[in-house]
Amino acid sequence: MQSFLLAVDRLSTWVGKTFAWCALALTLLISWEVFSRYVLNRPHAWVLDAQIMLYGALFMGAGAYTLAKNGHVRGDVLYGFFRPRTQATVDLVLYIVFFLPGIVAMTWAGWIYAGESLAIREQTFSAEPLPLYPFKFVIPLAGVTLLLQGIVEIIRCVQCIQRGAWPSREEDVQEVDVDKLKEMVHVKDEDIAALDAVVVAQEKGQA
Numbered sequence: 001m002q003s004f005l006l007a008v009d010r011l012s013t014w015v016g017k018t019f020a021w022c023a024l025a026l027t028l029l030i031s032w033e034v035f036s037r038y039v040l041n042r043p044h045a046w047v048l049d050a051q052i053m054l055y056g057a058l059f060m061g062a063g064a065y066t067l068a069k070n071g072h073v074r075g076d077v078l079y080g081f082f083r084p085r086t087q088a089t090v091d092l093v094l095y096i097v098f099f100l101p102g103i104v105a106m107t108w109a110g111w112i113y114a115g116e117s118l119a120i121r122e123q124t125f126s127a128e129p130l131p132l133y134p135f136k137f138v139i140p141l142a143g144v145t146l147l148l149q150g151i152v153e154i155i156r157c158v159q160c161i162q163r164g165a166w167p168s169r170e171e172d173v174q175e176v177d178v179d180k181l182k183e184m185v186h187v188k189d190e191d192i193a194a195l196d197a198v199v200v201a202q203e204k205g206q207a
Helices: 002-019 021-038 046-061 063-068 084-119 138-163 178-184 189-206
Strands: none
Touching: 002 021, 002 046, 002 063, 002 138, 021 046, 046 063, 046 138, 063 138, 084 138
């Protein structure tokens, strides 16, 4: 079972990292449009639509990835003080009552929405229209990946209730632990303070 859970985590991670390239595409597109608009005096009507679609794809594609990393925003005022079994019980109820119905509805409606858009070859309404139907298929895709990851999270809740501890997750990039980094390179706070003092003294000497 654990291998299945981690496999779904890896799938969600891969999907999230694939859609993360939309951020780079957005950066390049906006930079190019600013240059074209203000330097070359050649604005493009389709760029705004492309920006919205890329951002929407990035937002939806990252949903399952964020869920797999337990990164969605939650009210931790009380939740963080609960024991793992209590946390898992709360999560399980919320997944069943709110998450599953919402995601199933989004996936089903999104598929119908995308199919209707494809049938009429829907385009944007700008002066330079772009095809809209490929983007709308991101909705059911995001729904399917979220639903699959949600089922995995429900299984984790059940396991935590049974065992009293949360099962492991697929590892990913973590924030830098400054204290651990200083320990690894054998640097102490006193060394950093001494180096800061030397830099300040040099700056005063140059002034």
